[in-house]
Amino acid sequence: GAVVSQHPSWVICKSGTSVKIECRSLDFQATTMFWYRQFPKQSLMLMATSNEGSKATYEQGVEKDKFLINHASLTLSTLTVTSAHPEDSSFYICSANRQNSGANVLTFGAGSRLTVL
Amino acid sequence: ILNVEQSPQSLHVQEGDSTNFTCSFPSSNFYALHWYRWETAKSPEALFVMTLNGDEKKKGRISATLNTKEGYSYLYIKGSQPEDSATYLCLQYGSGTYKYIFGTGTRLKVLA
Numbered sequence: 001g002a003v004v005s006q007h008p009s010w011v012i013c014k015s016g017t018s019v020k021i022e023c024r025s026l027d028f029q030a031t032t033m034f035w036y037r038q039f040p041k042q043s044l045m046l047m048a049t050s051n052e053g054s055k056a057t058y059e060q061g062v063e064k065d066k067f068l069i070n071h072a073s074l075t076l077s078t079l080t081v082t083s084a085h086p087e088d089s090s091f092y093i094c095s096a097n098r099q100n101s102g103a104n105v106l107t108f109g110a111g112s113r114l115t116v117l
Numbered sequence: 118i119l120n121v122e123q124s125p126q127s128l129h130v131q132e133g134d135s136t137n138f139t140c141s142f143p144s145s146n147f148y149a150l151h152w153y154r155w156e157t158a159k160s161p162e163a164l165f166v167m168t169l170n171g172d173e174k175k176k177g178r179i180s181a182t183l184n185t186k187e188g189y190s191y192l193y194i195k196g197s198q199p200e201d202s203a204t205y206l207c208l209q210y211g212s213g214t215y216k217y218i219f220g221t222g223t224r225l226k227v228l229a
Contacts, residue, residue, distance in 0.1 A: 004160065034217070043121070043219040044206075095161075103166040104210070106151065106217065110160045 002028045004096055006109025013084055014117055020080045021112045023094035029074040030096035034106070035067075038091040047092075050077045084116040121209050123220035130197050131228050137193045138205060138223040144188035146213030152181055152192055153206040155222070161206060164192075197227040 003026040013019050023033060031052050036044040048069050050056045056069035066088075068080040081088050093111035097104055122141045130136045142150065149168045153161040165174045170185040178195045194201055204222040211218065 006160075009158070036219075041221070043221045045219075046216060100163075100166075103149070103168070105163050105166060106153075106161075106208075107163075108153075108160040110158065 002026075002096075002098055002100075002107045004030070004094065004107050004109045006094055006112060008112055009110060010113050010115075012115045012117065015085050016083055018080055018082045019084055019114060020078055021092055021094075021114075023077050023079075023096070023109045025075045025096050025107070028096075028098050028107075030077070030098070031074060032097045033071060033077040034095045034097075035069060035077075035079050036093050036095070038093065044093065047079075052077075081114065084114070086116045089114055089116045121207060121218045121220040123205075123207055123223050125223060126221065127224035127226070129226045129228055132197060132199060134197050134227075135193065135195045136197055136225065137191050138225075140190045140192070140207035140220055142188050142190070142207070142209040142218075142220075143211065144185060146211045147185045147188075147209070148212040149210040150183055150185075150190050151208045151210070151217075152190070153208070155204045155206055156202075164205075192223075194225075197225075199227045199229050201225060202227045 005024045033050045035047045047062045048056045048058045050069045050071040052071045058064045071077040095106040095108040152164040155161040165181045167183040172183040180193045183190045204224045206222045207220045208217045
């Protein structure tokens, strides 16, 4: 079946450094990828929608200069948390839209837990 | 209802018991309702995509129903097994928002 590979699974970094998270669709082309963030005991919240070859669309309240999204190919989207601070510590997960039996289905990565010291 | 809400937040059942949980969602501008199963350290796995009022879908011991007029969906697990232990997420796709809105999930633990 369709797989989205996301890494790293875990990352710990010092405050002020940048962290890149990659999501790669392994056996299908993902023209659109979604990036979510989840704080403890809360729902997954959409941060941005990434479209191959164009600028990402960010949700209200998400700083585009802080969370850089690049979707340079049909199989790879990256999220870079720039100058990370402890309040950026969270669980980040991506998903790609694909068609399955006529319905749109989201295929998710396994998520990345970021801890900023 | 403006958000997608799931209940209960968590539950423990004994192996062999049947269980069900609820997803409530805004009934206006409804387009689709998805159910996912999410095991720890794995990717969420799609269970069902439901679009029609009255829809009922089944996959093995798991089934789901949909009522778009009143804005709810039920997920049923018959004869729960320890491997059913996971968080069950529902998400709604709205024709007005063109976005997926997630519930907080129901965390199920099946005790052997």
